[in-house]
Amino acid sequence: MVRLVGVDLPRNKKITYGLTYIHGIGLTSAKKIVELTNIDSETRVNDLTPEQAGLLRQTLEESDLQLEGDLRRFNGLNIKRLNEINCHRGKRHRNNLPVRGQRTRTNARTRRGSKKTVTGKKK
Secondary structure (H helix, E strand, O other): OOEEOOEEOOOOOEHHHHHOOOOOOOHHHHHHHHHHOOOOOOOEHHHOOHHHHHHHHHHHHHOOOOOHHHHHHHHHHHHHHHHHOOOHHHHHHHOOOOOOOOOOOOOOHHHHOOOOOOOOOOO
């Protein structure tokens, strides 16, 4: 089991896709990291040698990427700032509504949660 930046990488995935399980690393940056460390991209996570794992760990520490806890904290502080200055985006975050202008009359189920049925008015 390989553990990088506090995340256990899935064992049976190729290293390029396994690295994407770390918050802050997408497919493009994962490919760059694998290329920098000269590890074959076809290598599975459970086939990594301890030297290769150490090299990956060292490369991630030296990179200028914000990963895991730092990135989550950074994003959380940005949302908190939007809430505090009481801007439109902050209000949308506060009310669990879509922030980027999407419609809410229909759709937006992921952000608003499951439907809550309201009973009809009796005559």
